[in-house]
Amino acid sequence: MYLPFGDYLKGLVSWIITVISSNIYQIFRPGIKWVLRKATGLCELQRTCYCEPAGAKRIVAIEHSLRGSKSEQVKKLLEFLDRAAKEKRFSDSSSPVVSNSVRAICDIKKIRLEVHQPFGKSFSECVSLIWGLNELMHTIEGLRSTAYDAEDASHEEKLLDLWALLMPGKELDSRVSNSWKELGFQGEDPKTDFRGMGILGLENLLYFSKNYSNAALHVLSHANHPSHGYSYAIVGINLTHLAYTLWKDGTAKSHIYNLCSQLSKPCRPRLIHFHRFYCYLFFEFDKLWMREKPVNIMEFSRIRDIFEKNIRSQLADPNCLFKLNFPVVHI
Known part of the structure; x- marks a missing residue:
């Protein structure tokens, strides 16, 4: 899809002005700082x-x-x-x-x-x-960067805890089983799906399920929708990648710094803050998905791109602060 020439020209002019303004400021920045230092002390x-x-x-x-x-x-x-x-x-x-x-x-x-x-x-x-x-x-x-290790008892315990939390009352017939597909994993052994984000993907899924169980089960019910469903675990791991990217490239700093500095007692960012950020993304992505009502999973990339663009736009506001609010409504 091509932009009309007028829109393209406006965008080009805007970009040129931004570059020139930025370069001019960098050139005169030392002098401006010196003047302000002398004027204000x-x-x-x-x-x-x-x-x-x-x-x-x-x-x-x-x-x-x-x-x-x-x-x-x-x-x-x-x-x-x-x-x-x-x-x-x-x-x-x-x-x-x-x-x-x-x-x-x-x-x-x-x-x-x-x-x-x-x-x-x-x-x-x-x-x-x-x-x-x-x-x-x-x-x-x-x-x-820590790969899921089936020989690590702590990794296996967390994976089985995830099943117990999301499938309450339903026994897993065996560790390697087609039943994992009910949670949106691709195959019989979930460990293969954690390759991209390592144990971080499992930690995020588990945190959401353990600390916001009603919201997690609500999202899972949408993922299993007969017409507009999606692969819960795979999407969850994909959102771990998005959360990680937003934190690593600095986009999420507005939220992180506002969150930690506005607490009654300012504190350093902790892993729990990353987990909660992930939970916010998962719940909000699910809301967007259900509003879009995609015909099939092939629309995932389109909807994910819309979602990422919206999140980045919100985080561009220096006053941005995402707050967890999980009103569970049946759709």
Whole structure:
């Protein structure tokens, strides 16, 4: 399908303006920062902490400022923080990584912390959330790259728990069985379907079934619809891939940062937050699927593309915060 020439031209002009504006800003950014520093007596990090509201807007701006810094001292600090996240030192409550980073920035930027105490608090929260997410992504990546192992008792136990939760009262005749197809797996042995997303796919399916059992069973009933059904497990694993992609490419930062900073006590992103994000995606995808009423499963790619586009559009709003709300309505 081709766009009308007028629409194509408008899009091209818009893209050119965006590129030029971005390049012009990058050229003059150091000068703008210098002028603002002289005029306000505050560095860019301070201005961001004082002027941007708590949440994604502030945290993303702080991250952008740090990553865009030309200071060799700041670059070394970022290398230190990235290494600490990889070594999972942020999950250690006694670790001085965050407090040391605040002091380091204050030394680099000549900020008197005793005078600018609000900055110290805001900046430490930003550091904790930015590199806490970085650390969590290493954990998620580890789960994704861990293949399902039938010889691992913990893997087998989780798989059988999934059956028990989604098929209450129905015994599984054997570990390898055609009955798994009732849950939307492709063959007799579900382990082959976890190849793409590893144990992370199973962890997501299990979390949804265990913590939101009514919603999971509701979605499963739609998946088994005689006219508009779909493969529950396969779609679930596909949505694990979508959730993983949105977190890995940074698109989901608006939701993550708003969620963690707006809690009564701000906390670092945890695996439970990823699982809940996945549950939100699964329930919302099912709603879209049933609204679309596809003729057959061959429409999956089309509907998934619509869904991903909608989710990315919502996440583009810096105020985005997905909230779990599972009203179960029979369709």
